[in-house]
Amino acid sequence: MKAVVLAAGEGTRLRPLTRTRPKPMLPIANRPLLEHVLEAAREAGIDEFVFVVGYKRERIQSYFGDGDDWGVDIEYVVQETQLGTGHALLQAESAIDGDFIALNGDRIVEPSAISAVIDARRESRDPVMAVTRHPRPENYGVVELDGRTVRSIEEKPPAHAVTTDYINAGVYGLGEAVFDDLRAAEAEGELAVTAVLREYRDGLRAVPFDGLWLDVSYHWDILSVNDRVLDRSGGSEFEGDSSSTATVHERATVVDRTSLGADVRVRPGATVLPGTSLGDNVEVGANAVVANAVVFADATIGDGAVVRDCVVGENASIGPNTTVEGGEADVVVGSDIHEDVRLGGVVGDNGSVGGGVTLSPGTVLGNHTTVDSGCDVSGRIETGAIVRRG
Secondary structure, three states, X not given: OEEEEEEOOOOHHHOOHHXXXXXXXXEEOOEEHHHHHHHHHHHOOOOEEEEEEOOOXXXXXXXXXXXXXXXXXXXXXXXXXXXXXXXXXXXXXXXOOOOEEXXXXXXXXOXXXXXXXHHHHHHHOOOEXXXXXXXXXXXXXXXXXXXXXXXXXXXXXXXXXXXXXEEEEEEEEEOOHHHHHHHHOOOOOXXXXXXXXXXXXXXXXXXXXXXXEEEOOOHHHHHHHHHHHHHHHOOOOOOOHHHOXXXXXXOOEEOOOEEEOOOOEEOXXXXXXXXXXEXXXXXXXXXXXXEEEEEOOOOEEOOOOEEEEEEEOOOOEEOOOOEEOOOEEEEEEOOEEEEEEEOOEEEOOOOXXXXXXXXXXOEEEXXXXXXXXXXXXXXXXXXXXXXXXX
């Protein structure tokens, strides 16, 4: 079977980081989120892929090319306007001949879950979807089951109305008939894949699994998912081939559950603690501490800085003795307030944070933001803003 991977969206809740890259290209353990999806599907036996791309698609196409580096074939189709997952899937019709697997390009799943969907589709000939349990099902598509039959799929229902913890895992086994069904579906605004699936009623089969399922929807998810992936990798990647050009001073400390990209420089007395990924050409200054952080390529952490629970964008700089204290915060995303999430802060691409700055937990700095030395900053700062003392 081919795999259709839906990777056309921006991920607006992850701005400012998605202002310059599509959501599937956000780095997790120093590899794009989409690469983890591809490798899981490849391990499940798939070697032909159709990537549905759209928003800033050149970032995806230039990175993955024809798939030869992964030993697979990749074909691209374009969703010119992001009108939902169902509309995205419909764009792949010309590339599909027979049964196929559909995957979300922003969710990491166990290869065994993909294999189970493939097997179930081959055995039953019915449309199938993977489901998994989640402690907060109301944040996703809640799936009501009757044995292995899907009775209903409801997107983000009120928490008080949820009677099951099963959610849609975003892995589907389908046939060509789904394209006619998508064309016939009526939807106000965006068309979701589930708008068609829920109409199959007794004909939709569930494939439950309880393995790895990681979703990146918010900034704090980048940190937690990065930590989970590093934890599963079995320790520090510093000595692996991908980090062979990193330089760690003999008086610096890099512990397990970390990942260092090419040409990383960790200066004397610096400490890199668990849950941290440092992208290519990142520099961590003398006596700095970086913990549970995802630092994008070409960023700089100044001497004596303390950076915890933080996402640092590409080519951003954090000045000497600056503190991102980390911990839990209430964070506003759009019209929603998310309480007690673990997010020390976000520094957008090309952001510049001066020396002796303090970022309160939950602070989000837009791309190209400048924060002068000595400032205390909190809340959300828009792209291109200049923050001065007083």
